[in-house]
Each structure stands twice: as structure tokens, then as C-alpha cells.
Amino acid sequence: MNISLSQASQYMFAAESVVITGHVHPDGDCLGSMLALFRLFQQKRVKARLLLDDEIPSLYAFLPDLHEIERPIEPIEADLLIVLDASDIERIGKVREYVSAPVLNLDHHISNTGFADYLFLDPLAAATGSILYSLFRQEGIKPDELTATCLYTAIATDCGFFRYANTTSDTLRYAAELLDCGVQPALVAEALETKPASNIFTLIHVLETLEIVLEGKVACVTVASDVLEIGESTDDFINYPRSIEGVEVAIMFKQTDASFTRISLRSRNVDVSAIALSFGGGGHKRAAGCSIASPLDEAKRQIFVAVASALEEVK
Amino acid sequence: MNISLSQASQYMFAAESVVITGHVHPDGDCLGSMLALFRLFQQKRVKARLLLDDEIPSLYAFLPDLHEIERPIEPIEADLLIVLDASDIERIGKVREYVSAPVLNLDHHISNTGFADYLFLDPLAAATGSILYSLFRQEGIKPDELTATCLYTAIATDCGFFRYANTTSDTLRYAAELLDCGVQPALVAEALETKPASNIFTLIHVLETLEIVLEGKVACVTVASDVLEIGESTDDFINYPRSIEGVEVAIMFKQTDASFTRISLRSRNVDVSAIALSFGGGGHKRAAGCSIASPLDEAKRQIFVAVASALEEVK
Numbered sequence: 062m063n064i065s066l067s068q069a070s071q072y073m074f075a076a077e078s079v080v081i082t083g084h085v086h087p088d089g090d091c092l093g094s095m096l097a098l099f100r101l102f103q104q105k106r107v108k109a110r111l112l113l114d115d116e117i118p119s120l121y122a123f124l125p126d127l128h129e130i131e132r133p134i135e136p137i138e139a140d141l142l143i144v145l146d147a148s149d150i151e152r153i154g155k156v157r158e159y160v161s162a163p164v165l166n167l168d169h170h171i172s173n174t175g176f177a178d179y180l181f182l183d184p185l186a187a188a189t190g191s192i193l194y195s196l197f198r199q200e201g202i203k204p205d206e207l208t209a210t211c212l213y214t215a216i217a218t219d220c221g222f223f224r225y226a227n228t229t230s231d232t233l234r235y236a237a238e239l240l241d242c243g244v245q246p247a248l249v250a251e252a253l254e255t256k257p258a259s260n261i262f263t264l265i266h267v268l269e270t271l272e273i274v275l276e277g278k279v280a281c282v283t284v285a286s287d288v289l290e291i292g293e294s295t296d297d298f299i300n301y302p303r304s305i306e307g308v309e310v311a312i313m314f315k316q317t318d319a320s321f322t323r324i325s326l327r328s329r330n331v332d333v334s335a336i337a338l339s340f341g342g343g344g345h346k347r348a349a350g351c352s353i354a355s356p357l358d359e360a361k362r363q364i365f366v367a368v369a370s371a372l373e374e375v376k
Numbered sequence: 377m378n379i380s381l382s383q384a385s386q387y388m389f390a391a392e393s394v395v396i397t398g399h400v401h402p403d404g405d406c407l408g409s410m411l412a413l414f415r416l417f418q419q420k421r422v423k424a425r426l427l428l429d430d431e432i433p434s435l436y437a438f439l440p441d442l443h444e445i446e447r448p449i450e451p452i453e454a455d456l457l458i459v460l461d462a463s464d465i466e467r468i469g470k471v472r473e474y475v476s477a478p479v480l481n482l483d484h485h486i487s488n489t490g491f492a493d494y495l496f497l498d499p500l501a502a503a504t505g506s507i508l509y510s511l512f513r514q515e516g517i518k519p520d521e522l523t524a525t526c527l528y529t530a531i532a533t534d535c536g537f538f539r540y541a542n543t544t545s546d547t548l549r550y551a552a553e554l555l556d557c558g559v560q561p562a563l564v565a566e567a568l569e570t571k572p573a574s575n576i577f578t579l580i581h582v583l584e585t586l587e588i589v590l591e592g593k594v595a596c597v598t599v600a601s602d603v604l605e606i607g608e609s610t611d612d613f614i615n616y617p618r619s620i621e622g623v624e625v626a627i628m629f630k631q632t633d634a635s636f637t638r639i640s641l642r643s644r645n646v647d648v649s650a651i652a653l654s655f656g657g658g659g660h661k662r663a664a665g666c667s668i669a670s671p672l673d674e675a676k677r678q679i680f681v682a683v684a685s686a687l688e689e690v691k
Contacts, residue, residue, distance in 0.1 A: 224565035225561075226560075236548045237545040246540075250536075
């Protein structure tokens, strides 16, 4: 059932105990939103727990209360399960099995499957963090500095630090207000950008795999399994093929193992979420992802066919 | 003489003809500010000319009216020479020789030498573009979409797309207002980030020169003369050593020729503008640059000594 933000707020604050979760492979929007909402419940003295069925990338170690996030390992009683930034029930992993409560979903992914009992969906919001900050504003609550930092991180990371097409004047206005709450944007950006020196060597390796195909309209890089094993963050590397002149679709292949390949897609105009969906993935029009249970070469072949056909359609 | 922004505005709009200039090695703030002010004068039907003693990087080709920018080659009569974003008379090159008019300088560099007849200096402004947009607001003028794009480019580029420490809530609020004037932030970001594929090979070459010295506190990359000759944009490459864990000062050396080296400096806390100044350069506390008329190895030696001593001081 689709509900308004004020209805979402009513459901949330009527509960006496809540569990907050987000999606596997958590990003800044997922984690920042989860932590900001958790801190709001704490402030309101409502019993809240944070559950996530995945590890937290060390990149986000600067966020407050991360240690409060638990892995789902046993049944949990609660009045409400709040699912943030996940568009599909599969994306919350084992959390669904362990929490038997009505589900309230706040999300901004247009691909949302409507799995929740109550859904507030704003596909025009740059981030789930923007939706949450709207909720703070609606409730007349000024976030403290650390909560504001969570919200700012959520918003800034999901719009590529205000460089992606989902950035609206409200996105920037919210960010401005969060700075007035004490956020230091350079500290957030530096924390997220700081990498071990070894990441530069990983980058060199990945850049050396650059391929430009389909008359220069498609560029891709590949993260081989031995590079993945090092455990370095490679998510941003797709920005390199993405920024090449004339490239319409950028792809990053990750050779998870000999028979499984993860694919990230970015585009200027082509709807890559449709391509990702056709392989069981999802995302946004210009940024999406999926997995293919095939070795790298076969996965590449399938993706190139799908991308070529999408490029044909926009011709 | 230091003046207020309203006084600056009075001087500017009292003139019947103006020349607008900026600094050599023009960046987004310099060019965006020059073009926005030019367009404002045009709207007010004041005779304005744009002069710049340097080439314009092709990166900025998306900005309007670039073709109006002339190189200084002959004397020009005007009531006022408006110098934007330049902190030192040397930085405007031959423009000073050819324009004999009182000089009005709008700038945000703390290192400003006070060379102008009239100076409005706001070292807290993230960009000269922010100062100019303040002026638009003060005059009650809503910029048209293209003028707003110039102002947005000026602001966004000088604060690293809102990631640097000079980003304030006003920086973001101004950016939000400029989006309301029609700026499409993703188009600006994409235009500035779009590079020929060859730039990725240049990046690989430069990253391979990475050196980490002074107990991991200093990281540097070197752009060799043969790489420079290709003419690729390499300015952003300093962000790679800058984002390495534990690095306090990042340096990029450019081997301009066998006996001349240009140096860019970035820091987390150390005042690198003081280091740059000691070699005749300038800039901001955390981002500065200078040149040394020595071969690469000697320039590196001198800079490492200066940086080591600056690091000692903050211990």
C-alpha cells in the first residue's frame, strides 16, 4: 500500500519497538539513512534495533553508532520492520526471516517492487537520505551534528557529491541545511575518498583492462578475481570508462568467481536499469547493476548483446 | 583600497566601458566568473570586453561566449579594468600593459597582494563565482540559464564539487538557487569530467610514478615532460596521492622542460600556501602551487626540504 510521508511518520512513531534494516552490499545512502533513523528513535526513546545481513565496508567507519548494527542470527520481536533504500524483499537477505512484523519501506528506487505492507516511494528524491531528512523537517526536528552527518553522507554519496542527474535544488538545499547543523563536508568527502596506497596499484591494474567497443559507444573495465580477492574497494572504478568522450554506456565486470560475474552499468541516456532488470538486477535509469551466473567471458558476451540492442533502440 | 561589495557594484556600473580579465592558467572559477560578469554587462548594455593572456583549456568548451575572450595584443581604452580571481598583478600577464584604466579586483584568495586600486576580497567565499553571485543577488538580478551555468561552474569547480573545506552552507545554497535558474548539474559535471580515452593511459603513466616519502606523510606523482607534451589535462591527478591514507601533503611535479618544474601542493592541515609563497607562488592554505627554475630532481629536493620543515612545525 502506498502511503504519504506523514502517514509513514505516523506508523513509525506509533510503534513501541522497531527494527531498521537496509540492503545487502550497503552503500552510503543505506547506512547513513539507517543510522540517522536509529538516532532519531533513540532521541524519541523508542526501542530500535539495527539489522543488516552483510558486512559494513570499512570506508564508512567514520559514521556514528556503526557498532549498533547487528547481523540477523535469531528471531526478533518488533512492532514494525522499517526497510530503507531497498527496492526488493530479496535485498534485505535473512532479515525478513527473523523479523515477523509489518513492513514499512522508504525508498527512492523507481524499480521498487512494492513488496512492503506500507511503502513511501519518492523516485525523484536523490537518496533515501533526502526522504528521511524531509521527515525530520516535517517533524520539526533539527538533527544533531552526528545525525546530520549520517543524512549528509546518505544524500551526498547517492548523487555522486551533487554531480549526478538526480541532484535537484532541494538536494543542495537539504545539504546546505545539514551543514548548518554542523556537518563538515570536507571531512565526509575525505573519509570516503581516503584509500590505502595499494588501491592506486589496484586502480592501475583495472585501468589496464579498459576495452572500448561498439564503435566507441561502450567502454568497460574488468576486475579480475585475483584483484577482487585483495578486498580493495573498486566500486568507483566504473567512473573511468564512464567519463570517456563518446561513451554512452560504461560497464564494470567483476569476476566474483570462475562461474559468477557481477556487472555494474552506467549510462548517459540509455535506460540501463531495464538491462539490469532483464538479468534479474535493478537500479536507476543511468546507474544499475546485476549478476550473471556465468564465467566472465560468457557474461560479457550476454551483456554486450543486451547493451548493443538497447543502443539500437535509442538510435 | 578595500571596498565593500556594494561599492564594487557602484564602481562597476558607473563605468561606460569595462575590460574583464582573469588569471593565466585559467580554471573554472576564473572563466565562469569572467563570462558571467560579461553577460551581466551585456544585459545592462554596458560596453564590455573579455581579455585573457592565455589559452582556454578545451575542457571549458561547454561554457557560453567563450569566443568573446580575446588575447591582449594591442592597447585598449576602458573606464575600468575588472580583474577576477587573480591575487597578484603578475597573474594577469600582458593585460595590465595594454589596458590603462583603474583596476577593480574581486577575489577570494587570502594571499591577495592588494595590487588593485579597488579590492573586494572575501577569503571565506568558496569561489570568486560565489562573490559574483552575491553581487547578482544584491542587485536583485536572477541570472538566465547560461549565466547561471557560468556561475555554477565557477563555484562548483573551486570547491571540488562541494567536497573541499571551503564549502559552506551558502556555497550549497547558492548552487541550489542556480539550479532553480535552470542549471543542469550533471551536464556541467559530465562536461568537465569527459576525457579522451588517451587520458586514461596518461593517468596510468602518472600513477606509476607514485612515491611515498617522509614516513608516509608525503605522497607525490610526477608528470614527465613527454607526458606533458601530449597536452592532456593532468591537473586532477594530484587527487590520487592526496587521498592516500596517512598522507598529510600531496605533491604533483610537472617537468615543464629540462630546467623548469611546476609544483602543485595539497594538504590536510599544513599551510601549503606558505610553502608555495616561499618559492614565489601562492594559493590557499590547503591547495597551492609554485614553479622552480630547476630541473625536476633539484626542484623535488627543494620542495621535500620545505615540506619536511612545515611538517616539523605542526608536530
